Amino acid sequence: MAPKSKKPVPKPQPKTTTPNWPPLRPLLPAADLTLTPLLTDQIYLIRNFLPGTLCKTYTSFLASLPLTTTPGTPKKDEALRVNDRFQIDDARFAEMLWSTTALKELVTTRFEEDEYGYSQPAEEDDNALAERARQLWGGEPLGLNPNIRIYRYSAGQFFGQHYDDANNITLPPPNSRSKATPARTTWTLLVYLTSCTGGETIFYPEATRANRNPGPIAVAPEVGMALLHRHGDHCMIHEGAEVTGGEKWVLRSDLVVPR
Numbered sequence: 001m002a003p004k005s006k007k008p009v010p011k012p013q014p015k016t017t018t019p020n021w022p023p024l025r026p027l028l029p030a031a032d033l034t035l036t037p038l039l040t041d042q043i044y045l046i047r048n049f050l051p052g053t054l055c056k057t058y059t060s061f062l063a064s065l066p067l068t069t070t071p072g073t074p075k076k077d078e079a080l081r082v083n084d085r086f087q088i089d090d091a092r093f094a095e096m097l098w099s100t101t102a103l104k105e106l107v108t109t110r111f112e113e114d115e116y117g118y119s120q121p122a123e124e125d126d127n128a129l130a131e132r133a134r135q136l137w138g139g140e141p142l143g144l145n146p147n148i149r150i151y152r153y154s155a156g157q158f159f160g161q162h163y164d165d166a167n168n169i170t171l172p173p174p175n176s177r178s179k180a181t182p183a184r185t186t187w188t189l190l191v192y193l194t195s196c197t198g199g200e201t202i203f204y205p206e207a208t209r210a211n212r213n214p215g216p217i218a219v220a221p222e223v224g225m226a227l228l229h230r231h232g233d234h235c236m237i238h239e240g241a242e243v244t245g246g247e248k249w250v251l252r253s254d255l256v257v258p259r
Contacts, residue, residue, distance in 0.1 A: 019065060021093050022057050024050075030102035035111050035228075039217060041136065042230050043203060046106060049226035055193040059249050062086070062150050062193075079162035081240070084152040091146040091172045094253060098143040103189075103226070107141050107255070108133055138186035138232075139257025145169060145185050149252040153199055159240035161204070164188045166232030168259060185254035188231045192221040197245030201227065203238040221248050228255065 028048055036045045050058075067084040098104050111133060134140050147169070153159075171181040190201065199221050205214040218241075219227060229236070231254070240248075 016066075016088055018088060018090050019061075019093075021090075021096070022054075022061050024054065024096055024100050026051055026054065027101055030105045033102045033106065034113055035106040038219070039203070039205065042205075042234075042236060043217065043219075044111075044228045045219070046102070046226040046228075047222065048224050049101065049103070049191060050193070050224040052223050055224050058251070059193050062152070062249060065150065067150070067152060079160035079239075081159040081162075082157045083159065083240075084154070084157075086150040088148050089146045090148050093148055094144040094146045095174075097253065104141075104143075107137065107228075111136060134257075137255060137257060138230075139184075142171060142181065142183055142256050142258060144189065145254040145256050146172070147253070151248075151250040151252060153196075153240065153243045153248040153250075155243050155245060155247075158242040161237050161239040163235045163237055164229075164231035165235075167254070169256065171256065182259040183256045184259050186230070186232060186257050187228050187255035189253045189255060190227045190229075191251040192223065192225050192227070193249040193251060194247055195221050195223050196243050196248045198241050199243040199248040200241045201238060202241055203229070203236045205236055221250075 028051060033046055033048060036047070037043070038045055065086045067086045069084050070081055109129065130140070145167075167185050169183050169185065171183050173180050200218040201221075202219075203217040205211075205217065207214060229238070
């Protein structure tokens with residue numbers, strides 16, 4: 001009887017080393033920044049979220065990471081995209097991006113200022129403000145998805161029309177005395193680190209009774225600008241237009257709420 005062939009022992013995959021991210025400074029004071037609605041309840045912008053000098057530092061640093069080019073043939077139900085990317089789970093950096101920048105303050109307490117032209121009245125019930133935040137963000141904002149993605153689009157690269165999925169995740173405990181938190185993502189966060197020719201993020205709103213033929217909404221990359229857009233069941237179809245000159249560098253995460 002012939003001996004059974006041994007199954008090959010799988011080679012261990014090299015573990016991706018967590019990057020030694022540059023410090024997130026200098027930063028503009030949170031009071032100088034606003035969360036600007038481009039399309040209420042769908043798309044918000046924070047201009048100058050990261051200063052230009054910090055964006056240059058990060059672009060140089062990210063270029064040293066082991067980026068991989070996405071395959072030219074997408075899987076079933078995936079949009080065609082061609083770019084270079086790096087992905088890492090890093091809860092510490094996600095927390096740094098959430099808490100040490102203006103993002104947490106703008107999302108949790110100042111999300112209505114630019115839209116309505118006023119700050120929260122001193123006598124307003126904090127519970128009422130928190131409830132409106134939960135309605136907008138799909139739950140109480142806990143922070144950012146530790147799944148950090150870096151995208152580089154060079155000339156000729158693009159991301160075809162697609163929807164961003166919501167994902168169930170587990171936030172790691174902040175310390176040894178805490179428990180992990182079941183959570184889900186509700187909004188996409190994009191931080192543009194460079195400007196370029198082309199490369200707009202283009203959204204295609206659905207027709208409504210008030211507007212039966214809405215035009216596309218194009219967001220051109222601006223150095224240091226953050227963009228938040230709703231994803232999951234309420235995501236608008238969108239695309240990353242082809243870059244025709246320069247490079248588009250984007251840092252990506254997601255807003256996270258409790259499950």
